[in-house]
Amino acid sequence: xxxxVSQLEPPTGWPFLTWDACVLGRFxxxxxxxxxxxxxxxxxxxxxxxxxxxxxxxxHIFSVFAENSVSTVSSLHLAAALLLCNRTVTVRFxxxxxxxxxxxxxxxxxxxxxxxxxxxxxxxxLSFCLPMELADLESFQGLCKRAIAxxxxxxxxxxxxxxxxxxxxxxxxxxxxxxxxxxxSVLSLPEVQPATAGRRDLLAARFSIMDASAEDGFVHxxxxxxxxxxxxxxxxxxxxxxxxxxxxxKEEGNQQSEEEGFADERAEAGKQDDVxxxxxxxxxxxxxxxxxxxxxxxxx
Numbered sequence: 020x021x022x023x024v025s026q027l028e029p030p031t032g033w034p035f036l037t038w039d040a041c042v043l044g045r046f047x048x049x050x051x052x053x054x055x056x057x058x059x060x061x062x063x064x065x066x067x068x069x070x071x072x073x074x075x076x077x078x079h080i081f082s083v084f085a086e087n088s089v090s091t092v093s094s095l096h097l098a099a100a101l102l103l104c105n106r107t108v109t110v111r112f113x114x115x116x117x118x119x120x121x122x123x124x125x126x127x128x129x130x131x132x133x134x135x136x137x138x139x140x141x142x143x144x145l146s147f148c149l150p151m152e153l154a155d156l157e158s159f160q161g162l163c164k165r166a167i168a169x170x171x172x173x174x175x176x177x178x179x180x181x182x183x184x185x186x187x188x189x190x191x192x193x194x195x196x197x198x199x200x201x202x203x204s205v206l207s208l209p210e211v212q213p214a215t216a217g218r219r220d221l222l223a224a225r226f227s228i229m230d231a232s233a234e235d236g237f238v239h240x241x242x243x244x245x246x247x248x249x250x251x252x253x254x255x256x257x258x259x260x261x262x263x264x265x266x267x268x269k270e271e272g273n274q275q276s277e278e279e280g281f282a283d284e285r286a287e288a289g290k291q292d293d294v295x296x297x298x299x300x301x302x303x304x305x306x307x308x309x310x311x312x313x314x315x316x317x318x319x
Contacts (some may be wrong), residue, residue: 134166
């Protein structure tokens with residue numbers, strides 16, 4: 020994911036990294052269900068979950084994730100780090116739970132920018148406890164573009180994609196050394212070419228990345244405007260359609276004007292023909308009248 024992971028391994032001596040799947044799942048639900056929109060967690064809230072026997076462990080955790088605020092840390096970073104660095108669960112469990120955790124509406128699917136946000140939050144979470152550099156936004160976008168070609172994808176589809184993407188699996192296997200099945204499977208996965216984000220993603224233009232050391236410690240994509248990406252695309256389509264309709268109307272108007280011009284010309288031409296035809300008929304009638312008059316005189 021844009022960083023060297025050859026030396027990556029889960030931290031040692033950390034509390035809460037040996038939770039089994041049941042406890043870890045309950046913790047993720049605890050974080051998600053108790054969030055008030057700030058994505059922050061206090062020592063007392065963590066104390067509520069782990070119990071009084073882990074007071075020193077809580078202090079250690081908060082010393083690692085503490086930023087400008089001393090009383091709270093990012094709940095997203097904490098949850099992602101404890102999930103990804105867990106030594107008990109499998110790689111597939113980590114993938115499923117991580118995707119489900121960032122499925123804010125519990126709809127069973129994530130959008131392209133949800134997945135970019137997930138990648139950023141996870142990378143930032145790991146950077147607190149592991150010696151690694153954060154990848155840039157373009158790298159995350161390129162990675163996510165391999166997973167979601169258009170707008171959204173289901174959690175199941177994304178799970179299958181992550182399980183078959185060598186770049187993703189290499190990181191997760193390094194963080195899950197006891198999952199021998201995943202370690203063996205990654206060896207047979209094909210190499211992937213780094214994808215680049217195109218203009219249609221619109222993320223670099225539509226979103227601004229908040230400073231990772233911001234007061235809330237929350238790395239996320241902030242909207243520059245009220246429109247979401249697909250809404251802007253729909254607006255562009257509508258604008259294009261309006262422009263197309265205007266062009267069609269203009270062409271139809273020009274065509275109608277030309278037809279009206281032709282009709283006027285035909286009408287004028289028709290009037291001239293009528294004049295010529297009427298003059299010829301008058302001459303013929305005069306000739307018949309003159310001939311009749313001559314015959315009448317001759318008969319007399």
